[in-house]
Amino acid sequence: MRFAFTADQLELRDGLRDLLAKECSPAHVRDAWANATGRVPGLWDRLVEVGVVGMLAPESAGGLGLTYADLVLLLEETGRHAVPEPIVETAAFGVPLLGRADLTVAAAPELVPWADTADVVVTAAGRFDPATIELSPRPSVDGARRLFAVRGRAEPVEGLAEAFDRGTLGFAAQQCGLADRMLEMTVAYVKERRQFGVPVGSFQAVKHHLANARVALEFARPLVYRAAVTLDPVHVSMAKAKADGAALAAARVALQCHGAIGYTTEYDLHLYMKRAWALARSWGDAAWHRRRVGRAIL
Amino acid sequence: MDIEFGPDEERFRAECRAWLEANVPRPPLPSGDTREGFTAHLEWERTLYDARWAVVSWPREYGGREASLWEWLIFEEEYYRAGAPQRVTQNGIFLLAPTVFEFGTQEQKDRILPKMASGEQTWCQGWSEPNAGSDLAGISSRAVRDDAAGGWRLTGQKTWTTRGAFCTHLFGLFRTDPAAERHRGLTYFLVDLSSPGVTVRGVERLDGDEGFAEVFLDDVFVPDADVLGEPGRGWEVAMATTGSERGLTLRSPGRFLATAQRLVDLYRARAAAADDAWRDRLVDAWIDAEAYRWQTFATVTALAQGGRTGPESSMVKLFWSELDVRLHELALDLLGPEAELADGELASWMKGYQFALAGPIYAGTNEIQRNVVAERVLGLPRR
Missing domain, CATH: 2.40.110.10 (Butyryl-CoA Dehydrogenase, subunit A, domain 2)
Incomplete structure (x- = not known):
């Protein structure tokens, strides 16, 4: 038993964190909210270049031939930076499903983000025929997530159930990254912000909110990492249920501890909070995943 | 990542399980927190000691097996899975002993530890x-x-x-x-x-x-x-003990995995009356017990690589103490009008509930633990 990442895996994670801090800053995410695609121009190519996109594809198909345990921390980083790209849909869901690393995949059980800029669109109905596909925009609270209802002829794809589990786990990892980011922002803020002559972070009421959110994250992460090794559907559901809970708790506490500044769109918190709200209800919400765990244990 | 136990550890688990199945007292002993129950529990402690199961992680010379932290966790999982008695020696073997090992003289170790392990001194x-x-x-x-x-x-x-x-x-x-x-x-x-x-x-x-x-x-x-x-x-010496208490050794995951399993059994027995809301809470508590298990595996991996327990142990204490309350509250809800019974088999849930309610208070209240998490894990200002 050695339930820890290797030095190499952590180094890859740190490398991606540095890259995204520069190339997917809050300013970049804001630009994605306002631009035509909802994506960050040039970022996808960088993600391909550093190997994140094709990580799970065999080397013969242009990938790195690595495992989900190698990928999971990188997906967590894409959450931390609210990367507005179909990275989970492609790297975790689409690449192993299609056996190739050169296509951008948009996918979701129902409403599909970035379907208009992807090469392939997959939903629970299957893979859509590009000749018949019809996309109707359904604007999201997260302005970067360009969401579409998809209609058209869909063909069944082998391995779809496993692909949905891999995708679900990728979003669980993103939720952990989002929760961590929101906590980090809030801790920094309450150390600076002074009222009654002291930092508001010195008040127990504020401390206890943040401690609770930190505990939720502490106990969600191991479930995500365990599922990344086993890819057992029940383990994936445990991970998504708890990661959604941790991200929603962090979002709620972050907003409350920021006070009115966090309630503005001029402040960056909403970029991460809205992503967490959206992800918590897609790819199965916590209640859906608990029902799936329940069928296995009861 | 290697998330399987090795063959030695699986053998150790099998050995624990077999011995416990053959030796755990049936019916369960009376509460060890009463005078007569305490005496009965000391006999059980002596049985454990004679078979070298009382203090598995200690050196052989003091009655242990020199078990690794992993083996100790496995022992705990098996111990609670088997429904074995509460450990009335626990404040000695889990709280004082780590301090004796760290700060005691050789004479103190030799004089104190074997009698502590056997239950001769409590x-x-x-x-x-x-x-x-x-x-x-x-x-x-x-x-x-x-x-x-x-x-x-x-x-x-x-x-x-x-x-x-x-x-x-x-x-x-x-x-x-x-x-x-x-x-x-x-x-x-x-x-x-x-x-x-x-x-x-x-x-x-x-x-x-x-x-x-x-x-x-x-x-x-x-x-x-x-x-x-x-x-x-004394303060520095004592802090070593409170670290053990909050962290791993006081309430290992095995205890909560076992309670969650007993709760699943109770739910199944009452399935006709059970509703979806209970089911959802049960699954949530089950997942939490699993989360604690895997969080502990991460901690033990870090310890095995030379890390030390730090303020993170306060997060652990918060988590298990509140999980224990939720598990028992749900059991009482499932029992309905029978929840209040103070006698018979079902009464163990009300008894367990009252014990669980102490968890957020002892070993440093959860309010203090939240302060520790905020100040020492998150880095918020003390005042």
């Missing part, structure tokens, strides 16, 4: 005082030097001492330098409760058992040989 914790609970550094019980006799004279009062009415010995902090403030000037003493000047009064707990005690000390002589660590350094 240890209670003398931390809290009437005016020092969460604010432990505020203790006022004192010890005065007696050079002629080669030791110290202790006077004061300890309270909320678990199983204090039944234990033979007490470990605790006393003020040896009255001029020193707060956590300075304290010394860690080991006190034989049969010494002249000791009066112990049992106190009935919420669940009706005499599980608490008040310990009054009036000029009680303690020889120098029973000072643990350096005089005046």
